[in-house]
Amino acid sequence: MAYLWFKAFHLIAMICWFAGIFYLPRLYVYHAMTDDETSLERFKIMERKLFWGIMTPSAVLTIIFGSLLLSTNFQLYWQSGWMHAKLCCVFLLIIFHIMCWRYLKAFKENRNIHSHKFYRWFNEAPIVLLIAIIIFVVVKPF
DSSP, rough: HHHHHHHHHHHHHHHHHHHHHHHHHHHHHHHHHHHHHHHHHHHHHHHHIIIIIIIHHHHHHHHHHHHHHHTTHHHHHTOOOOHHHHHHHHHHHHHHHHHHHHHHHHHHOOOOOOOOHHHHHHHHHHHHHHHHHHHHHHHHHO
């Protein structure tokens, strides 16, 4: 029974994390296109609240509940190739999250060096990771 609760909360947290992961770089696109002071300050507030209020707590909860899921049958998961591939994707997602934090700091300190086009491409990376994670977990190709 605990397994199903861990799984439900893992999925809820993961969905919230990905919502932020998809939206924050989109905010960066608009922030990079803006030059009036009022809008710049508004974007800084929105980005900070999204990152610290939704994305980071959701990431932590995703990792906690994912770890609890792993602990329910560690030996089986440890021998599954699909789980190793999924965890590699999660590691890349954590790196993406850290990169979002670095860009957040750069915008906060008015030292962003990237164009809106860069952030448009940056916004696409987590889609690939989400697709891969879902396929690994549902299809278990290896």
